[in-house]
Amino acid sequence: MSGGDMAKPLLGHQSMEGDPSIKPAAGRTIGVLGSGDFARSLAIRLVCSGFKVVVGSRNPKRKAGLFPSAAEVTFQAEAVKKTDVIFVAVFREHYSTLCDLADLLAGKILVDVSNNSEFNHHKESNAEYLASLFPACTVVKGFNVVSAWTLQSGARDGNKQVLICSNNQEAKRTVAEIAQAMGFTPVDMGCISSACEIENIPLRLLPAWKIPIFLALGLFLCFFTYNLIRQVIHPYIREQKNKLYKIPIEVVNTTLPCVAYVMLSLVYLPGVLAACSQLYYGTKYRRFPDWLDQWLQHRKQIGLLSFFCAALHAVYSLCLPMRRSHRYQLIETAVKQAVEKKMNIWVEEEVWRMEIYISVGIIALGLLSLLAITSLPSIANSLNWREFSFIQSTLGFIALVISTLHTLTYGWSRAFDENQYKFYLPPTYTLTLLVPCTVILAKVIFSLPCIQHRLLRIRRGWEKGRYVKFVLPSTTEEYSSGETSSNV
Secondary structure (H helix, E strand, O other): OOHHHHHOOOOOOEEOOOOOOOOOOOOOEEEEEOOOHHHHHHHHHHHHOOOEEEEEEOOHHHHHHHOOOOOEEEEHHHHHHOOOEEEEOOOHHHHHHHHHHHHHHOOOEEEEOOOOOOOOOOOOOHHHHHHHHOOOOEEEEOOOOOOHHHHHHOHHHOOOEEEEEOOOHHHHHHHHHHHHHOOOEEEEOOOHHHHHHHHHHHHOOOOOOHHHHHHHHHHHHHHHHHHHHHHHHHHHHHHOOOOHHHHHHHHHHHHHHHHHHHHHHHHHHHHHHHHHHHHHHOOOOOOOOHHHHHHHHOHHHHHHHHHHHHHHHHHHHHHHHHOHHHHHHHHHHHHHHHHOOOOOOOOHHHHHHHHHHHHHHHHHHHHHHHHHHHOOHHHHOOOOHHHHHHHHHHHHHHHHHHHHHHHHHHHOOHHHOHHHOEOOEOOHHHHHOHHHHHHHHHHHHHOOHHHHHHHHHHHOOOOOOOOOEEOOOOOOOOEEOOOOOOOO
């Protein structure tokens, strides 16, 4: 890297979309070495973006039919001679086959688009290895996080970001111009040492979802086991009744709303804990514990899993009357009524309870659907911050309150019925109320004017116990600090 480049600050993780120094690059000739699926998709996108494409292949006659007619398919040496920017679309183990072209490649820009099959498979990244093989070339890492499907269908149907890194600023700018002309957003990741991190990105499987998924599975297993004991094991031990048929539908359907309800409350609980921390320490500048910081970052995924469980609960509930066991129970109930000569079994309280219970549940599911939809990047980007905050915070809290009403109307007075306690275990819904009610109570307390005003001041930069007291030089050298607060 030149001395001028070394003096410039690294543009780590900085979008280059609005960089005025990036000029349109369409019309120039771009070379592609390789004839695989990615090379073919890359050639298609380059041609559609207005570039002249020269494809280098070891067998051009056989591969020519795989590429668009506007692209020239020739031998690798001929392709290298016709362009200064070359995409190396071959696997790492085949880099050595290009060594015969070292003299022709000297002074050219090589764009490495390769990925590894596993994390940190080699000591050095593919781009660094390519640079070591061709020291006279300028190597740029890029386009490896873009799929072949995204290249063919356009940036609108996939991730628009193209991560770029290199030790040469001019080479990065050239590749950024090409990416922008193709409809992508170039992101400068710094020097070539960042290539290892970029190459690991496509190997990650839902990195932001692991903790929320394990949390949801843990809650599901806990509630499922609890419901299994109450609904299946208890009748078998106490009454010698086989209730195993309830496991696939009824037990699962009793578990899903518990998970959805608790997960929804866990979306807003870290905000309550963060507010308590700020009130306790009297500052917003104190770093949260790592576990709380991670919790705050995973709220979106937790909320979407909550919606997923709630949607499954709605589908399972609609399927309950379709079960054969439900039909048998209806017939059995009708026969008992006929034997006992009961003409009217209408219970006004139960009718109203179920009507309110279902209605409130539908409203809660509708609000959760709205929260899930606005979590999508395409929708969130169309909202300003106030609109997004209103939907996610205000309407989200309302969804939690309505879900609590849904749970309470389901339980009604059964929480005080001793027959509902199996093995002295309370009904499941009473356990689910603990965390949500805590969150709702804390939110109500934070809305009190005295606490809300103090919290608002802290979040605007006010700190407790921060002031400077000036005294005479004879008493102390410059100043001393005290314990009272100011209105800074």
